[in-house]
Structures are given as structure tokens and as C-alpha cells.
Amino acid sequence: METQTNKAMATYDVVIVGAGAGGIAVASSLLKRDRELNVTIIDPSENHFYQPGWTLVGGGVFDFSQTERETAAVIPKSAKWIKQAVRAFTPDKNTVTLDDGKLVEYKYLVVSPGLTLDWDAIEGLKSTLGNNGVTSNYHVDLSPYTWESVKQLKKGKAVFTQPPMPIKCAGAPQKALYLSAHYWERNRLLDNINIQFHTALPSLFGVPDFVPALQSYMKRYGASPHFNSQLVSVDGQSKTAIFSSNNENQETQMREVKFDLLHVVPPQRAPQFIAESALADSNGWLDVSHTSLRHRQYDNIWGIGDVIGAPNAKTAAAVRKQAPIVAENIIRRIGNQPQLEIYDGYGACPLTVEKGKVVLAEFGYGGKLKPTFPSWILDGSMATKTAWNMKAHLFPYVYWNMMLKGHELLTKME
Ligand SMILES: Cc1cc2nc3c(=O)[nH]c(=O)nc-3n(C[C@H](O)[C@H](O)[C@H](O)COP(=O)(O)OP(=O)(O)OC[C@H]3O[C@@H](n4cnc5c(N)ncnc54)[C@H](O)[C@@H]3O)c2cc1C
Structure with missing residues (x-):
């Protein structure tokens, strides 16, 4: 894997801003579709975190180490990693500016830097x-x-x-x-x-x-x-x-x-460098179509994860559904085909109501219920052991071994 920190302007087919849940999932889904694509991920963080596990650490169920891996270990093998932060976007020139002032040029851009926790907002x-x-x-x-x-x-x-x-x-x-x-x-x-x-x-x-x-x-x-x-x-x-x-x-x-x-x-809130950019909506979030996840103004830019200005639940579960759609839409754009307009706002929130039971809330835009399983297998409105086992065992497995690796479980592409 090449880590680039110090070159002048470089050009890539696809540049992904952020190596969190969304950035890594979309990189893997893209490379699964086209192994020849030249994909670069930009993120300054040494470590990648499975944040849904932090609830279980706080509840004495997981050890923190179960929620953390080196970023280098989750970047797909054929992708490059630039270990820096992106400071600004110049979408009319297809470039992003890194923290050290260098420019990176892209043909297609995915924006996935998550959101900002505003600790200073509370005195x-x-x-x-x-x-x-x-x-x-x-x-x-x-x-x-x-x-x-x-x-x-x-x-x-x-x-x-x-x-x-x-x-x-x-x-x-x-x-x-x-x-x-x-x-x-x-x-x-x-x-x-x-x-x-x-x-x-x-x-x-x-x-x-x-x-x-x-x-x-x-x-x-x-x-x-x-x-x-x-x-x-x-x-x-x-x-x-x-x-x-x-x-x-x-x-x-x-x-x-x-x-x-x-x-x-x-x-x-939305990260400052997004809110200040030409890519932001009026609230500072990334201005994408809620169904295709493509930017409303720039047709070679997509968003995924917490940064998007769509009214879905900001969850890793949402990212699991979004990543294949974004990957597919980039491939379609390369092939001059119409975008898939199929993201329905799916997100999921496993509410750990006791150690051993979870209420698994799955829903899409407008609060429409979107259960993955029929109610005789799992009734999401009740606290169940089945949902706890999913939260404590299945979901972390799916995250690390499927979602981050381009294995698109329970994701319909129609
Ligand atoms: C306590 C807690 C509990 C949660 N529980 C659940 C749950 O049970 N189920 C669920 O599905 N979801 C849960 N989530 C939410 C889930 O973790 C997030 O929705 C998911 O991680 C979003 O992915 P993302 O890629 O948008 O952002 P992140 O995973 O946060 O990744 C963003 C990445 O962007 C990088 N970045 C930031 N700024 C820049 C920059 N300027 N340049 C380059 N890179 C940058 C960061 O370093 C980071 O690596 C929980 C979150 C928390 C905090």
C-alpha cells in the first residue's frame, strides 16, 4: 500500500475523503465492481473505530480493543491511503486541498468525513x-x-x-x-x-x-x-x-x-470544511439527492454516511445500505448510465435496553418501518434476545468482515 504525504498534485480515478465506515465500505464496494479503478482514500487518523461498539464498552460488555483497528488494516489492498486531512474543495477544478496545501485531483469524488461532535457547545x-x-x-x-x-x-x-x-x-x-x-x-x-x-x-x-x-x-x-x-x-x-x-x-x-x-x-454538526464549501446545503451538510446520494450540483461527487444532508438515521446500518448504491452509481456515471435512485433512508438503531435484550429499531425516511426480518423471526418493537445476539455478535462480524470488505449483505440493488 502506498502512503503518499509529500508529492505535488496527483490525479486519481476516485478520491474518497474519510476512511471511516462510509469511506472504507464504498472503496471496497467500488473495487469489487472494478478492480482496475485507481482509488485513493484521504484520512489523517491512524485508527479506524467501530463506534457502535462503544455503547457495549460503556456497558461493560466489550473491551475497547474490540472497537479499534489500524486504518492501514482496513484500507482495501489495491487502494492508496493519503494520511492527511482534506482542508477544502474546488469542485469546478475537480481538486481537493490537503492540510499541507497540496492538491489532489480526482475524476470522481466521495465525501465521507462523518460529523463533528461539538463538545465546546456545552460550557x-x-x-x-x-x-x-x-x-x-x-x-x-x-x-x-x-x-x-x-x-x-x-x-x-x-x-x-x-x-x-x-x-x-x-x-x-x-x-x-x-x-x-x-x-x-x-x-x-x-x-x-x-x-x-x-x-x-x-x-x-x-x-x-x-x-x-x-x-x-x-x-x-x-x-x-x-x-x-x-x-x-x-x-x-x-x-x-x-x-x-x-x-x-x-x-x-x-x-x-x-x-x-x-x-x-x-x-x-456538519464538519466546518464541509459547511464552508461549495458542496454544502443551507444547514452545512453535504447537499446530495436523498435517493441516489449524488451531489445535487456536481454530477461527479457523491456522499455517504453521517455527513449527508438527508433525513435518515445517521448510523453504520445506513452506511451498509448506502455503500453499494454509491459504488453502483459511480460505475454507472463512468458508463454514462442513469443513476439508481433507490436509497430509501434505511437506518437501524439497536436499543440495548438490558444486558441480553435489544429493541431493534429499523426504519427509513419518514419513520417508515423497514424490518429486515419477518416479525415471527424478530419483532423490532419488543426487547428480544435475538436482537441482542445480533448487536453483540452478528453486527460487529458483518461490519468488519462484510461491510468493510465489499460483501454486500442484505442489500437489494434494483
Ligand atoms: C456511541 C455511538 C453509538 C453508535 N451506535 C450505533 C449503532 O448501534 N448502530 C449503528 O448502525 N450506528 C451506530 N453509531 C453510528 C455510526 O458509528 C456512524 O453512523 C458511522 O460510523 C458513520 O460513518 P461515517 O463514515 O459517516 O463516519 P465515521 O465512521 O465517523 O468516519 C469518518 C472518518 O472521516 C475522517 N475525517 C474527518 N475529517 C476529515 C478530513 N477533513 N479529511 C479527511 N478525513 C476526515 C475521520 O478521521 C474518520 O475516519 C454509533 C455512534 C456512536 C458514537
């Missing part, structure tokens, strides 16, 4: 993260600290937060709560621990079919949901969090909450 958070019982499974370093903090807490108040949408895996803020509560329940500590869930949303989940099962678990764990309640600042020393919410007259009210454990999910 005082950064300076206390990883200390004072303040943690986040969304932070690359902190899911082990979540598990440590959960085990240490014997009594007091545990507070879990969820910011406004869009966020990646909208169920993950709750998953942290359920797995923690189940640990306290198993260790007969639950009566001593007051659990609160503060969400900026008006309900537990955006798709109503999955709400009753989640409500029953909130009840079982004695957890109180606080809707339309948004974390604005944290003081780690005094273990105090401030939440804002609007009353019936739309007046903003601040509320102080003391905590012993605080699991924070930060607000999330």
Missing part, C-alpha cells in the same frame, strides 16, 4: 470530561470511563443527556442509561440511585412504534424522562449541570441539577 464540559463522573460513550477515549463510573456509583443521582437532532445513532444516549441501570439493578443498587434522562426532544424516540418498549424500561429502572430539556453547562467540581427548557409560554427556564454521574452526548 465547562471539556475541562471536566473524563473526571468527576462526567463521561460520554461518544468520546473516543471515554467509553471505558463510563463503565468505571457506573461500577463506582453505589448511590446518588445519575443523569443522562441527549442534544437536539441530528445526532448519530439517536438511541445511543438512552442505551447508556439502560445498560447502566441494568447493572445497578443486577447489583441491587437501583433503589439508591435516582436516574434522570434529559432529552432535547419531545419524546423518547422519533418513531412511535418503538416508544412503548422504551417507556416500559424507563419505568422498570425508575428513570424519569425530562423532555425538551437541553444541557447548557457543567461544573465538574461542584457536580452541577444546568439545563434549559421552554415553558408553555415559550419562555426559557434554567434548571440546576446536581449529579454523581453525568453521561453527556454533545450537539453534533
